[in-house]
Structure formats: structure tokens, C-alpha cells
Amino acid sequence: MNSERGFRIGLLGRGTVGAAFEALLPQHAARIESITGLRPSLSGVLTRSGGGSFEQVLERADLIVELIGGIEPARDYVLRAMRAGRHVVTANKQLLSRHGEELWGVARTEGVQLRFEGAVAGVVPVIRVLQESLAGARIDRVHGIVNGTTNFILTEMARTGASLAEALAEAQRLGYAEADPSEDLDGRDAAAKMAILARLAFDTPVHIDQVSYEGIEQIQPDDLEYARELGLGLKLIGTAERIDERLSVRVHPAFLYPGHPLASINGPFNAVTVQSPTITEITMSGPGAGGPQTATAVLGDVISAMIPPASTPAAEHALEIAQDVVSAFYLHLEVADEPGVLAQLAQVLALQDVSVKSVLQKGLGDQARLVMVVHPLLESRFQAAMELIAGLDVMRAPPRAIRVLEEEFG
């Protein structure tokens, strides 16, 4: 690679993730150049229908992104790319869970990087954390929800009482399940991912055939209903754990009690918990699949392969620092216990466009107080209302306010 021609990326496969990657790359090329010193661009794309040859794509590339999926010809291409001295980024869990040792061995021999964050839990950075952040930790257990399709289906079944077939149809309508969802439903997709995580966490080669797995095909709506009466929620859980210096890797449906950290992971999300005596545990969660999400993970890998990382780039596109922002507030008012107080306060609040969401009236006499939550507004406006309120005769003490974070997620 040289800086005159930038950094050339050869893309194999233009499915959902490949197309998203192709769209993402030019949007971020300038920022990537400011981080790495090289401007990345797509130098070739190999598609099943589109003509061209792998040799041509390889010849013109500094790095190969493999998003074909499946075993062959993906394995052949990845091996040939590495033997030609190219770094490879892939999201191919099937390939790594069957031929990982061969591929990692060739990467070591050839001195090239083989990166695969997108193969497990999409953009949730579990691969990087196992390979880098926790490279110095002794890990006892990695477990979590690594299949978003089944997590969506189980969430829907529990929420609506739908059958598995109905929830699957809904998942397909929303793009959370493929036309042929059998590897998701029978647990094989999750088993491939757990084989990869187990390899990294325990330095132990794990082939997908060594992972025992059960899927969710046998789950009945009434299991979910009875379980709810017992206080349980259902997830498809993958586990890799050290037991008496042996390794167990498995995937199966499991009920969780509500306090469990994975119990609140709903819909198409993934979450992985890594446990180690030194660190207790780290949990990471986020969208487990999706074209743009997985393409973002692939792009992060591409950037890492372009440079030895951990350089903080110069601040070339700095933002201005803002002061006034919008917040909701909790408001605690110690007030005189007399008629008309609430009306008087409501009037002051209305003057500043402060809109009350909920209110509690507590205590009598010297203990009388109003506690309320107001809808989001500019903090400067709220401060103005607070100053007006502080000056009212009916206040027995200065008002107290604490911000309220509204739910703005998924």
C-alpha cells in the first residue's frame, strides 16, 4: 500500500451486509483518512452474478473483506488472500467455527491480520474485548444471547401470547429473520458463535460439532405462560465455561429470574457477559445483527487493520460546546398548607411553559409539600420558573429540583 493511491479494499459478496458496507465506506472515508493517514476506497467487488474474478479483486486490494458467507468458496478466497499477504476482515461465523484453526494458523504464519468482529453479536465488541481488553485475564465463563432472531421471537411470544409460527412470521416481516430461519431456530447459528467465543476466551480449539445445542422449536406458548407465574422469562442462552479445567460449550433455551442481567435483553438485541475472578464481570449489549450494524463492525476491523490502533487523532472537526439543553425535572416544593397553593404554583409554571406530567401532594401543616415531574424543556426556562417559585410567599423552603431522564431508547 502507498499513500498516493490510498488504501484499497476488495469486497467479496454484496448481500445485506456487503451492500451496507459499500454505502458506509465513502461516508466515513475522510474521517478514516484523518485517523490512519490513508484514504480507503473500494477497489473491486466480487459478486455471484456480477462477473469479474477473485484474482482481479485480490490483485488490486490491500485488504480483503469477505462477506460471501458459507464455507466454499469463502475459505479458498480467505486463504489465498492471506497467502498473498493481505489482511482479511470477515463476518463468516460458519467458516470460523469449522475451519478457524486452519485460518488463524495461516494468518500467524503469513503475519497478516484476520479480523472477525462482525461474526458474533454484530457491532457489540465482544471479539475485540476478548482478544484485547481481556487478553491478560483468566476467564471462567462467557455467556449470553447471541442470536437476535430467536430473542425477538421469544420476546414476541411472551409479550403477545403468539405461537412460534406467528412470532416467526412477524420477525420475517420486520427483517429480523431470513426466509430460511432453520439455523436460527435450531440453535446452530448460536452454536457457531459460541464455538468462536470459546476459542478466544479459553485458548481451546472448538469446532461447531463439539458444541451441544438445542433450539427453540419445541417451545410452547403455555410454557411461557406458566413460567411467568413462576417469575421466569425465556431466552436462548449460549454458554462457554471452565468446569474443573474442562471446557463446556452449549446452547439451549433457559429460563431466567427477573434480576438476571440478561433478563432485560429484549427484541433483536444480543448481550454477552464475560466473567473472570479478577474483574468479576463485564456485560456488553446492542443490536445483534442488521446490515448497517454488522457493516459498522466490519469497518471498525478495517480501520484497525490499517493501523496499529490507539492513536487519538488530532481534533480536525471539533464541535462548539453547548450550554443550554433540554431536560425533564423532578421538583420538590415545601409549601404552606393553605387553599390555592397548587393553583398559584401551576400558574407560575404555565407562565414559563413548564408542563406538569405528574404530581404528588404529601403531608399536612409544617410537613406539607408538593412533589412533581415536569415534561422536558430548556434548562434556562426551568431555572427562570424556579426563581419565580422561590420568591413566592407560600414557599417554606427553597425549591429542590433533580433532572429526570426520559426513556429515549429502542
Added chain:
Amino acid sequence: MNSERGFRIGLLGRGTVGAAFEALLPQHAARIESITGLRPSLSGVLTRSGGGSFEQVLERADLIVELIGGIEPARDYVLRAMRAGRHVVTANKQLLSRHGEELWGVARTEGVQLRFEGAVAGVVPVIRVLQESLAGARIDRVHGIVNGTTNFILTEMARTGASLAEALAEAQRLGYAEADPSEDLDGRDAAAKMAILARLAFDTPVHIDQVSYEGIEQIQPDDLEYARELGLGLKLIGTAERIDERLSVRVHPAFLYPGHPLASINGPFNAVTVQSPTITEITMSGPGAGGPQTATAVLGDVISAMIPPASTPAAEHALEIAQDVVSAFYLHLEVADEPGVLAQLAQVLALQDVSVKSVLQKGLGDQARLVMVVHPLLESRFQAAMELIAGLDVMRAPPRAIRVLEEEFG
């Protein structure tokens, strides 16, 4: 550095984290050698009381770990180390939030790495994720709980009704708060961390003085009590967000509704959520402080500095794959609606040492069923019990079983 003498680490400071790092390094030296090809060792330690000089420690080191804390002499040492061509790993949030631009600039000029995962949220890999995984993403917001001391105190106040002073005393007793907790309580510690996260997420230099912050000193137990009636829980929240292409960075107490992803982060834990239109959001959580935890983050940085990462090491210490493991089970039995059925089943279960934790009896006649949860036992034993049960005359259908994950966390 050369491979004969291994990789030499000079340690500045031997407080809680420094001592934990010194203990951790030899335990993991062999594994690190198998990843990087070089065996790391401590070549010198500089302590306030212990004699020796910075020059001596620097001379004998390939990399400097700075765990002195505070501004000077930490700043001087870090600058001199980088100008002498050494990589530096630090956990010094005060230093980075005040002199980050100077330090990052020198790191770029000198072509050395300056890593600082331990400076924010301990071993929770938020720095690495912002710098590497999401280097290709446009980030809209980073927010979370980045001070474990105040999160422990607020959790205790809500749980027990304790005053702030009582909860602080408990935190100090358990080692979650320092003798002088003022920077935790007044929000300054969290503000320093948010300045660093904002710099990385938004490519914008942020000095701690540009972060508006409020602490938890003013929080009264009755605020927590009334808020609970409104369905709210209190956290100290740090936020860095893009608002109309300006940047707001702030720290303040805030109430959360129970469905909020940060609402379930309790005790001394930290959690950070990164939001971006492409990826929706990633949340990472784990212990936010503690000597061994932060030392693990420092060690991960050291390993990354030793090699361009993303090499999957050869499997030199592979584990044997285990088959039989211990699980709890949910058991769904369609049974004849006649006297003595439960007794008969209980007898079969007892024979295989299956111990029942809870049981529901549902329906009548053709709908009669027993749903139970049994305590953890070897799966092979449970399968044997299932086979016996399947053979009983009182069963109207094959038994159905689903695993139950017990809460095994903090």
C-alpha cells in the same frame, strides 16, 4: 526492545492499582509471551518513598505505566517517556481531562502509543470501543454511570433509606470510597471522565472546565422516597451529546424510569451507552473501579501496545471439552387428574436426587398438569429422572423440560 531480554515495563506509582498490576503481571507473563512473542517483566518501580529515580526507571523500560495520579509530576514523566520513544499506559483521568491535547499531540508526533482504558470505567472497555470498534461510526450520544462510589451510595440510600453520610460511611468501610471522597460526591471525577469520552466520541477537545457538573451532596432521603412513588430511581449520569452540531457535556443526578437501560445498574458498577444512528446503541457495564479490575484494564493496554493486535494465538494450553454439566430445570408434565399423582412423581424425582424448588398445579381432567422448577443437578441425572417419569402410567404426554439459569452474579 529485543526478545532476549523480553519486554521491560517501568511502573510509576505503587498505590492500589499499581500494587494490583505488580501482582497481576507475573501471573500472566507466560500467556502474554504466547500472544506477543515477548515475555513482559517489571524492570523498575518508582514510588514516592522508595528511592530510585525516574531517569533510571525510564532508561531500563520499553514501556512506562503511569499510576501516580494527579497532574505533576505525572505530566512531566509521561511527556518525557513519550519523547524518549516509549509507549505509555496510564489510568490518570485528571491528567487527560486537563492536558489531553498536549499529551495526544506528543504521542502522534513521536509515533508512540498513549493508552488509557483504565482512566474511565475501569475494565469496562469504553475507550477501546470508541477508539477502535466505532472509529467508523458517527456518534450522537455517549452517556452513563461513570462513578462507582456515588452509584453505590445512591443504591444504598434507595435500598435502606440511609442518609448520604451513612451510605458514604458504608462505602468507605467496603473500600468503594476513598478517605477524601469530595471529587466523587461533587461530580468532578465523573466530569473528568466525560471530558475524555467526549473527546474520543466527537473529535472535539474538551477540558474538564468545559463540563458542567453537579454532584449528589444535595440529595435527601425523602427525594428518593417520593421519587419511588413516582416510579423513579436516581443515578449520577454523565452525558456527552451532539445537539444541532454543538456538543453538550455534563454530569448531574437524574431520575430514571424503570425501563431505562441504566436503571438496573446498581452498587459500585459503571455502565456506558453509545448511541449512533447506524448502530442504534451499544451498552457496556461492569465494575467501575477497584485495584485488580483497573489493573486488568492497564494490562490489556500493555499487551495491545506490545503488538499490533488481532492475532489469534496458537492454542497451546487447550482444555478438554466437557459434556455433562449442572443445571436447574423447569418441568412441564401433563398428568392424569387423579389422587396421588404428585406423590408418585415426587417419589421418582427423589429417587434420582431431583429436588423440587417450586410447583404449580394447573387445570382439571384432560387439562391437568404440573409445572415445577427443580434445583440444579447434573444434567445426566435429570435425564434419567425424565426417562423414568415418561414411563409412568399417569403421564398423558411426554414430559417437557427447559433449563433455568440461576442468578450467579454479584
